[in-house]
Structures are given as C-alpha cells and as structure tokens.
Amino acid sequence: MMLVYFLAIFGAYLLGSIPFGILVSKALGEKDPRTLGSKNIGFTNVLRVSGKKAGMLTLLGDIGKGALVTGLALAIHVPRPWILLIGLAVVLGHMFSIFLGLKGGKGVATALGSVLGIEAILGLCLFGIWIGAVIVFKYSSGGALAAFGSFPILAFFLFGDLPLMVFAFCILGLIVYGHTDNISRLIKGTESKMSFFST
Numbered sequence: 001m002m003l004v005y006f007l008a009i010f011g012a013y014l015l016g017s018i019p020f021g022i023l024v025s026k027a028l029g030e031k032d033p034r035t036l037g038s039k040n041i042g043f044t045n046v047l048r049v050s051g052k053k054a055g056m057l058t059l060l061g062d063i064g065k066g067a068l069v070t071g072l073a074l075a076i077h078v079p080r081p082w083i084l085l086i087g088l089a090v091v092l093g094h095m096f097s098i099f100l101g102l103k104g105g106k107g108v109a110t111a112l113g114s115v116l117g118i119e120a121i122l123g124l125c126l127f128g129i130w131i132g133a134v135i136v137f138k139y140s141s142g143g144a145l146a147a148f149g150s151f152p153i154l155a156f157f158l159f160g161d162l163p164l165m166v167f168a169f170c171i172l173g174l175i176v177y178g179h180t181d182n183i184s185r186l187i188k189g190t191e192s193k194m195s196f197f198s199t
Helices: 002-016 020-027 043-050 052-075 080-095 108-118 120-137 140-149 151-158 162-178 180-188
Strands: none
Touching: 002 052, 002 080, 020 043, 020 052, 043 052, 043 140, 052 080, 052 108, 080 108, 080 162, 108 120, 108 140, 108 162, 120 140, 120 151, 140 151, 140 162, 140 180, 151 162, 162 180
C-alpha cells in the first residue's frame, strides 16, 4: 500500500507540474507569460499580460489541480499524513515543474486548491483573506503572504491538528520562498499593484 501512496505523491507532483498559465495563453493566442511582465506563469502575471479570461482560466486550472489531488485522496480515504504529503507534492510540482526545467510559479493558487481539498473551510478562509487583502491593498503578493501567514494560526485554532500545522508551515515556507523578490519590493515600496476590476 505504501508503494501506492508514493506513486500518488509522484502523480500529484506531475499534475502540479502542468503549467496552465502557458497552456492557456497559447490556446488563446496570447504571448508566453514567461516573456513579459514578471515572467511568471501564475495567475497574476497572466492576468496582467493576457487579460481577464486567460488569468481566470489559469487561476481555475492551478486551483483545480491542487484541489483535485487532495480531494480525491480524501474521498478514497487515504490516511491524513499521506494526503498532506500529496498536497505538498502538487505545490512543489507547480513551483518546480519537471516540464519547465524545475522552474514554475509561486504556488499560491495551487496551494489554495490543495488546502481546499483537505479542509474546505480552511481553504475558503485563506482564499477570502487573499482576495480581501488584494482588493484593499492592491498587492497580489501581499495578499498571498497575508493569507498563508495566517495559515498555521488558523490551522491551530480551527483544528488543533499537529500534522496539518506542520503542513501549514511547510506551505508558508514555500510561499515565502517564491515571493522573495516581491517581499524585497514591498519593503522598498516598488511592488506593482493590481486590481481584479481594471484589467
């Protein structure tokens, strides 16, 4: 059975590696997001570079792949620790895609999807914090950091589940790692703003 779980982790990594931002942009006849803007394949850059349709499809694809693997694992009663490892693997796949030379996005949408599949209420809380912060402060990176910075705290108060808290800290670490440059720009006041309503 452990072999099946390890194969599931590898499958989650492969699914996470699928670069929806690039595929959607190509399908819609838009430019490769790796060549413009922040050169990132995630939702925010695709939204800026290719518009709302491409951005929303990318967001849905990236959230969907995270939610699919953890939700499916939960539905077939995979033990909790393995579900969390599967959830971590799909995020790692997105950030270090085997199809892009171990490069990728910053992990936010896929991590949100992963959490939604594990604990829907917790995932919705993180999604609400992210969207709310972006609407108020206009920084997608700041919203992501606010959401996942609250992840371990929410995991503790809502569930008190030690494995989930460890998972939360691992995801937070990945999100911070993916946003190193953004954090520097936020501190300097040079980070680009965004709006869901003006693109």
